[in-house]
Amino acid sequence: MAQFEEVSKKSALHPKPTGLTLQYGTAGFRTTANHLDHVMFRMGLLATLRSKKTKSTIGVMVTASHNPEEDNGVKLIDPMGEMVTPAWEGYATQLANAEQEALCTVLKDIIEKEAIDMSEAASVVTGRDTRPSSENLSRAVLDGVSCLEGQSLDFGLVTTPQLHYMVLCSNTSGCYGTATTQGYYEKLSKAFIELTKNAPKRTDDQKRLLVDGANGIGALKMREMEAFLKSELQVELFNDGSSGKLNYLCGADYVKVQQKPPQGMHMGPGQRCCSFDGDADRIVYYYNDSAGRFHLLDGDKIATLISTYLKELLTQAGLNLQVAVVQTAYANGSSTQYLENVMKVTVCCTKTGVKHLHHAAQEFDIGVYFEANGHGTVLFSKKAEEKIQQLAKDPNASDEKKLSAKLLENTVNLINQATGDAISDMLLIEAVLAIRGMTVQEWDAIYTDLPNRQLKVKVADRRVIDTTDAERRAVTPAGLQDSIDALVKKYKQARAFVRPSGTEDVVRVYAEADTQENVDGLAHQVSLAVY
Ligand code: 16G
Ligand code: ZN
Incomplete structure (x- = not known):
């Protein structure tokens, strides 16, 4: 077949270093950038096959998240914006490790095993972070897609969660949102502004937030988002990539692991601050108290704040929907105890890695999932979304119930349900704090972390x-x-x-x-x- 000849020919331009083996890990392939060109080309091929198989748009994101700038990586995004299924992770590993002459055989094996009709159309969307190596590597992905005659759309510089959002929008006929960065900003900012209308007395000082962009894509995208927020959030951006190195002495991973503020941030006592990671799918909050002591509010504190808020709204709305929180073994014992014993929400624990938490959260009416490291989001079941929407427009409902339903509706719109998203999580946290009139210290005091x-x-x-x-x-x-x-x-x-x-x-x-x-x-x- 002509397609395979093209693969043989083009793959020679993306040669695999002989003997190099890599594995599709928890979040895709990740290693030093100069070992990845052949992997990218092959992931372009695989994404095209996955698209033919699922008859949907598939995403390919080029990023190595919080790893050093010299590294890079790639992950595939499945039709509903989630991580690719385990069987295809296996194919990804096989394909990446096939020696040059065996590539077409491995490809044909996958096609046969999955009974893929090669005459199906294919559509792949790509995105990349700000690493210097990302541009060439994403070109290699596009080469792979075109070899198998797939259609591609390159979103260029986007955060990982933005690309997940594009995939979800593309496969739901626009019901989830418009598959453009403009569509993403408009959807989130509209929901945020609607929510903060419920906190009319917020002062400029309360609207102020210090953001560490990890010198990465999150900083770039935050700048674009700002214009849509109409000063309802006043962001002071640090580590915006104009001089510092990506993830170096900054970013969510650095702050969480080192338990100290990022370099280059000037934080006054009590000032609310947050850090994104290198591809803006993780966020942590923090502040210094008046004695100069550093306080970290990690994924567990975020999950607690959000689930408390949701539970309160559901009670006010009189909606009987189960809220569950999904954590991993790393969740601080105090958070689990607080959630189970005080909040009385269902808590479940899964293996580390977003795909495990995401999967578990899908089992509940409303599943809040967060890793302690700050990666997480909230999933609303179809049933939950429908109940909320019905109540919001029910002419017989009381004003109080209707208001709660409206708040819930805007909350749903503010959340990126495809995956954990630093920008969306940040806006949600800011909205919750505003609506509840809560300071960062009060949030921190909900429970005390065990050392x-x-x-x-x-x-x-x-x-x-x-x-x-x-x-x-x-x-x-x-x-x-x-x-x-x-x-x-x-x-x-x-x-x-x-x-x-x-x-x-x-x-x-x-x-x-x-x-x-x-x-x-x-x-x-x-x-x-x-x-
Ligand atoms: C990856 C995971 C992250 C997890 C981490 C654990 C995704 C998108 N990312 O970065 O969720 O916390 O791996 O790393 O799934 P470890 O296995 O080295 O501890
Ligand atoms: Zn990340």
Whole structure:
């Protein structure tokens, strides 16, 4: 077939370094940028096949998120804006690792296995972050798409969640929104402005927010968004990419892991601040108190704020919809306890990685999911959205109920349900704080985090550690979990687990206990047990 000849010919322009093997990990391929040209070309091929198979638009995002600027990566986005399914992750790995001469055979195998009709049309949308390598790499993706005669639309510089949004819009005939960045800004800003009308007394000072853009795409897109917000949010942007290096000493990952403010941010006492990561799908908040002490409000605090707000509105509206919060093993024990015992919401725990949380959240009327590292969003079931819409226009409903339904309706519109989105999450948090008249300190005081510590341990082969119970218990090697249990018993309010990283060649250790000194000791002892 002519298409395969074209693949053979073009793939020579994107040669695979012999012997190099890579794996489609938790968030796609990620490695040093100069090892990725062939992977990009091949992901263009695979996205085209996926599009033919699903008869839908598929997304390909070129980014390495919070990794250093020299790295890059790529991930595929499925029709409803979610991460590609596990079977296709497997194909992605096979295709990326096929030596040059075996490429067409692997491609044909996938076509056969999935019974793909090659005469189907295909449509692929692409996007990229601000890394210097991203432009050429995304061109390689487009080369792959054109080889198999797919249609492509390159959105160029966009945040990861913006591309997820484009995919979702493209496959829902515009019902979710208009598949342009303008459409994205208009949808979100309209909902935000409607919501903040319910907080008419907000002062300029309360509208002020310091944003660390991680010197990346989020900063660029925040600048574009600003014009749509009509001063209802007054953003002061730091690390906007004009001089600093991407993710270097800044960004959500740096702030969360180091537990300190990003470099280059001038924060006054009590000033509300937030950080995006390198592709703007993660956000964390923080402030310095009057004594100069740093306070971090991570994904768990965000999930608590949002689920409390939603639950209150549902009660006021008299709507019987179940709110659940999905967390991972990294969720601070205090947050889980608060959600279960005080808020009385259903809490469930999944393996690390957005796809697992997203999947679990789909099981509920309203599923709020957040990783402690700040990646998350809220999913509303069809039933929930319909009930909210009906009430908002019910002529017999009381004014109070109608107002709550309207607030819920705008909240739904403000949220990017395709994936966690730093810009959308930020606007939602700002709206919730405004409506509830809450300061960042009051939000922080909802519960107190248990002291915790994360460590990484280098081992010969991290795959010898296998886990169960949403990564909270180690099954192998034999005896490891018993040692952890014995160590945990020595401390108060303690918990610890180990898991192999899905993105780095290390084992991660997490521990919690009553004091920082104790938890540091526990984490250290657990890390010794891993060897
Ligand atoms: C990826 C995941 C993130 C997860 C992290 C864990 C996505 C989009 N990103 O960055 O959610 O927290 O991996 O990394 O799924 P680890 O396995 O190395 O700890
Ligand atoms: Zn990211």
